Amino acid sequence: MINIIGVGSCPSRGMDKGGVNDLESVVKCVQRAIDQAELMADCQISSVYLALSGKHISCQNEIGMVPISEEEVTQDDVENVVHTAKSVRVRDEHRVLHVIPQEYAIDYQEGIKTR
Template sequence: MKKRSTLTSIDVGTTKVCTTIADIDDGDGIRVIGVGVTPSQGLHKGLVVNINDAKESIRESVKKAEQTSNYKVESAYIGVTGRHVSSLNNRGVVAVTRNDRLVRPDDLRRVLASAQSVKIPKDRKLLHVIPRSYAIDGQVGVKNPVGMHFTRFWTEVMAAVMICVSTSSLKPCIPTG
């Protein structure tokens, strides 16, 4: 199979597993080149109830997508849903540290890192943080703060969390190598 710059996603659901492989093009975005859909076995309401059955469903979905695309999956983003996935709202705040007081990409990283310090229960794991809005010195609703002047900069985020046992049960089901 050919090696290319690709992006793979696997949606692990209760009724089916869908794998999508897309070719990444520098100028034109992405183009779907392979899809594999199989009935989901070993899952109930988004949770793994039989590792071997779940693993086989995922493996078969990936295999079908590889065959239709003629590409070998090397890594993938896994999508999961269910009652074991939830979200929390949080805020991250940073202060100006330079004389020019301009928001730079590094400040975006700092404010998002600050927002990731959300307190979550020990049985849950932080999946990712999605910025909902930015504010600069009290001006709310800022969409792209890079290049703006600030003394105090913050972001409102949604933090997606998942029960830890869910991720540890799903990991052995994902094909490797």
């Protein structure tokens, strides 16, 4: 069961045809919606999931590989492979917003879970 305890909304500002044309206005609008939801729920919101789409946003999948000398994979190994995967060259007008590891493999054995 899902129990919704607070919601907030704001008329769309700073966006046109699905694209952001005024980031400051978008941020203010999102903050207004958060403030409303916090007031209704009588709690403080610590994180928000926000999705924006448009021609200016794209996704790409990359693979990172690093040699591992020890028997056990360490956190440093995981960080190194993520760093390798996100070190791809992007066009000058593009920026990497975030990296989301999808899966890990060891010796081509796929589907390794992290703890």
